[in-house]
Amino acid sequence: MEKPWKYPLLVVVVVVVALLVPPAMLLLSLSTLPRINVDEADVNTPDKWIRRHPSMVRHTGKHPFNSEAPFDKLFAAGFLTPTSLFYVRNHGAVPYVDADRAANWRLRIHGLVEREVEFSIDDLKEKFQVVTLPVTLACAGNRRKEQNVVQKTLGFNWGPAVLSTALFTGVYLADVLKYVRPFRPMTNKHVIFEGADTDLPNGPYGTSQTLREASDIEKGIMIVWGMNGKALSPDHGFPLRTITPGRVGGRSVKWLTSIEVSDTESQHHLHFFDNRVLPTQVTAQQARDEKHWWYNKNSLLNDLNVNSAIAHPSHGEIVQLSKLLSLQTVASYDIRGYAYSGGGRRVTRVEISLDQGSSWKISDIVYPEDLYRMVAFESKFYGTLDLTERETSFCWCFWKYTASIEELSKSDAIIVRAMDEGLGIQPQDMYWTASGLMNNWWFRIAIHHEVKDDVDILRFEHPTLPGVTPGGWMERIKNAGLNPLRPEFGAPKQGNNHDAVSRRPLQEKCEPASMTDPEVNREKALFVVDGNVYDGTNFLEEHPGGADSIWLASGEADATEDFIAIHSDDARTKLKKFHIGRLQANEAESQGDDTTDAPPDDDPSASVVFLDRRKWKAARLVGVTGVSHDSFIYRFALESPEQPLGLPVGQHVFVRLRRKTTGEMVQRAYTPVSQQDEHGHIDLLIKLYLPCVAFPLGGKMTVGFHELLVGDTVEFKGPLGSFVWEGKGNVRWKDVPRSGIRHLGLICGGSGITPILQVLRSVLHDEDDSETRLYLLDANKTESDILCREELDTLYEQHGDKKAQTSGYAAAAGGGQVLLQRLKIHHTLSRPPPEWAFSTGRIDDGMLEALMPPPADDAMVLVCGPDGMINDAVKPGLERLGWDVSKALVVF
Known part of the structure; x- marks a missing residue:
């Protein structure tokens, strides 16, 4: 077929794009990437070298970067999305790739192929036809905030702008696979993609497609290096990535390093624990606890479903009725939005309802993608941009319905639904899932009829606002005790059954979990x-x-x-x-007596010490000091510089704060690391668990600490705990006093050092106690994870025996031949450095036998660390060594 190389309209379009995006910018060099004006939120993160648009809506705090553009900005940008507004889904830090690393980038293709190869980007350009395709990428979590209002899912609050479109330049995967010749037959084989984000806790991001689909050039799967005429940006996979048109965004792997043909699907962690739609009956907690749901092949997501949203009217937009209705001409308003579908299917119909679904009107649809079907274009940098024979639709389209102002003045809501050529249609009802994916129920905008400054107006309200920003009719309806799954718009109309349904109270998933048993009415207070x-x-x-x-x-x-x-x-x-x-x-309560918070008259210390077991008390952050790559000491000022904390040795405190990004109140128990005799402040050693691939939201509490600034306040309550070291061998455990304790085994893992350090200090700084002996076993992943190392070393220099420190636990097991003074310290690492002098691996029976005191009436073991370490190693190990853990093991 002869190509229509000349078509005035498209030539103008392509020339304009080429002028706006100079082809030279396709060169693989970070010199094109701005290195100034880094967002303040990124300054103290691994991504501090990346410039990002300040208007992007961030969903996971400061790090990792997961964001969407404000809906109005995305829609106003038109068909091709500027890279700065293109949505971002990152599971961790962006791999740093400078110009040298990009020039030496290699893509390994291996597995069940006749020809295993490594390609540079230049190799790909030389060996295969370079092509450019317009593709819309959409996250499967688009519009998830609506599901989170109904009931919290496992994911963050994506709005309706988690989709973007670009011209992607690269080569077809089908051509590359043809070159390496996969072994036959093609059935039951998979193509596995892996990225370079190797610092993720569960390994690099990876996923797979079937070999049959990956080899089909009509599927349009590409290996790309260019985006809108430039090199890929760091957030979008520089220097190389895959693009899988028509499929959920999670199937497009960034920072691509490996393609493997295999007889099994990808075994990467997030191939299973993301991009799956679980049954609606499975709660978020079940999804966390019952891993088998994620391995069901019927839950796997590939093609996008049909979806649409209304961009105009925007949230909060106002139309003045009185002025428009008084005009001689017929006043109108253009309702506009987007629609898309998956699998290359074309959106064929977009319908609008102004009477809550009783009747529907056809909107006009514009397909900008079709302009590229009218002419084939070639250039040195874009390669071939040719959709003249391609029938698949991989891009979003735009629709418009022109409503008269009179129509709008009689309506209480605008509803949109779309249909694709496979007759897939958006449903009226939401299919809630624990993963919060593929939400595509009707998109509805509420219309409020109001009077402002004596003028009749219409005010428009979207269902939600993205991120942690409150607002939208769904939250409003839920806060009123009604069901957002059966929305109520406008005043009830007589005989309108739909309205009657919409006024059902909260129930099922929309209702907060019931905490009461209606059959119980006994009076007893705990x-x-x-x-x-x-x-x-x-x-x-x-x-x-x-x-x-x-x-x-x-x-x-x-x-x-x-x-x-x-x-x-x-x-x-x-x-x-x-x-x-x-x-x-x-x-007293019924009469409004408000004196219950006053300290009792017989407790004169209540107003002296800071801590109170019954009342939260605020303290102000005055400093943050780093102690390791992920651990920091947060110092909070008490009510006065001379005020004692009031914390017995062995006890801890509750800490609570309100998350800045989510507004959620969270609290946890911590053991302060403040010295016992210090006054006026409290120090907390916090190991930060920031968002990562395994836990996209990170640790709720520690992310909250990471968001704190000097001057912010948190609240404390305490002391609490079942164990108190009273000094000179005297303890109180579970309210039972014991004396004559002369041997304390101390076992900790990671940040579990804090209560152990508290006991260490108390014993070793007590001038009246010269008999208590301490045996410390500290377990960590790496040497840099050992917290408070300097203080431990100092204590050992003052109270320990150097032979025991350097001889390793095997020597310590040699029949008690190693001299022990007051303190024995031993470390074990799961990832030790070369020439590591201590133990390697997790705590086992051999370590416990060699490094802990033997079972005796004057001995106890104190432990603090991960549940797995305590329940799988320490408890059963001590029992096997003859300890009665019910009488001698204290778990903090």
């Missing part, structure tokens, strides 16, 4: 949540946060805030079986 009384006595041993968390709340007038801050919906549901009645207000 702790109170939302005015209901719960008896947690039978749950003390099973409680994941320890019995202290319950004892601390017992007897309080209201523990609601504390409980809600740290418990999921599933935990709230479980609370129901402990419900024993309603709280009966006493006479």
Whole structure:
């Protein structure tokens, strides 16, 4: 077929694009990337070298960078999205690739192929036809915020702008596979892609496609290096990535280093634990706990589903009715938005309803992608841009419905739904899933009829606002106790069954998990949540946060805030079986007596020490000091410079703060690392668990600490804990005093050093105690993870035996031949450096036998660390060595 090389309209389009994006910018060099004006949020992150648009909506705090453009800016940008506004989905730090590394980049293609090869980017350009395709990438989480309003999913709050379009330049994967010749047959084989983001906790990002689909050139899968006439940006995969048109964004792997043909699908962590639609019956907590759901092949996502959204009217937009209706001409308003579908299917119909779905009107659709079908274009840098014979649709389209102002004045909502050529259509009802993916129920905008300055106006309200920004009719309806899955728009109309349905109260997934048992009405008070009384006595041993968390709340007038801050919906549901009645207000409360927070008259110390077991007290952040690559000491000022903290040795405190990015109140227990005799401040050693591939949201509490600035306040309550070291061999454990303890085994992992260090200091700084001996075993991943190393070394220099420190635990096991003074310290690392003098690997029975004191009436073991270390190694190991852990093992 002869190509129509001349077509005035498209020639103008392509020439304009080429002029706006100089072809020379396709050269693989970071010299094209601006290196100034780095966003303040990125300054202290691994991505501090990347410039990003300040208007992008961030979804995971400061790091990693996951963002979408404001909806109005994305839509105003038109068909091709500027790279600065192109949505970003990162699971960790962006691999740093400078010009030299880019020039030496190699793509390895291997596995079940006749010809294993490595290609440079220049090799790809020389051996295969260079092509450019317009492609819309869309995240499977687009519009997830709507699902999160109904019930929180596992993901963050994507809005309706998690899609973007670009001209991608590269080579077809089908051509490359043809060159390496995969072994036959093609069935039951997969093509696995892997990126260079190797610092992720569970390995680099990777996923796969079937070999049959990857070899089909009509699927359009590409290996690309160019984006809108420039090199790929760092956030979008520089210098090389895959593009899988028509499929969820997670199937396009960035920073591509490896392609493998295999007889099994990808085994990468996020190939299973992302981009899956679980059954709607599976809760978010079940999805966390019951991993088998993620391995069901029927949950795997590939093609995008049909979707659409309304961009205009925008959220909060106002139309003045009185002025427009008074005009002689017929006033109108253009309702506009986007639509897309997956698998190369074309959107064939977009319908608008102004009467809540009772009737529908056809909108006009514009397909900018079709302009590229009218002419084939070739250049040195773009290669061939030729859609003249391609029938697949890989891009979004735009639609418009012109409504008269009179129509709008009688409407309470604008609703849109789209249909594709496979007759896939957006459903009326939401299919909620724990992963929060593929949300495509009707997009609805509420219309409010109001009077402002004596003028009749229409005010438009979108369903949600992206990120943590509050607003939207879904939150408003839910906060009113109604069901956002059955939205109520406008005043009820007589005989309108749809309105009757919309006014159903909250139920099913929209209703917060019930914490009460209506069959129980006994009166007994242990702790109170939302005015209901719960008896947690039978749950003390099973409680994941320890019995202290319950004892601390017992007897309080209201523990609601504390409980809600740290418990999921599933935990709230479980609370129901402990419900024993309603709280009966006493006479003082009914009369408004507000003196309950005053310290009791017989406790003169209550106003002296800072900590209070029954009341949260605020302290201001005055400094942050780094102690390792991911751990910091946060210092908070007390109420006065001379005020004592009031924390017994072996006890800890509750800390709570309100997350800046989410507004969520969170709390956790920590053991301060402040010296016992210090006054006026409290120091917390915090190991930060920032968002990563395994935990996209990171640790709620530690991310909250990471967001703090000097001058911010957090709140403290305590002390709490079942163990107190009273000095000179005297302890109190579970309210039972014991004396004559002369040997303390101390075992810790990672940040579990904090309560151990507290005991170490107390014993070794006590001038009246010269008999207590201490045996410390500290487990970490790497040497840089050993916290408080300098202080431990100093204590050892003063109180330990150098022979024991350098001889290794094998020598320590030699029949007690190693001299022990007051302190013995030993480390074990799972990733030791060369010439490591201590132990390697996880704690085992051999270490416990050699490094802990033997079982005896005057010996105890204190442990703090991960549950796996405690329950899988320490407890069973000590039992095998003859310890009665019920009497001698203290778990902090």
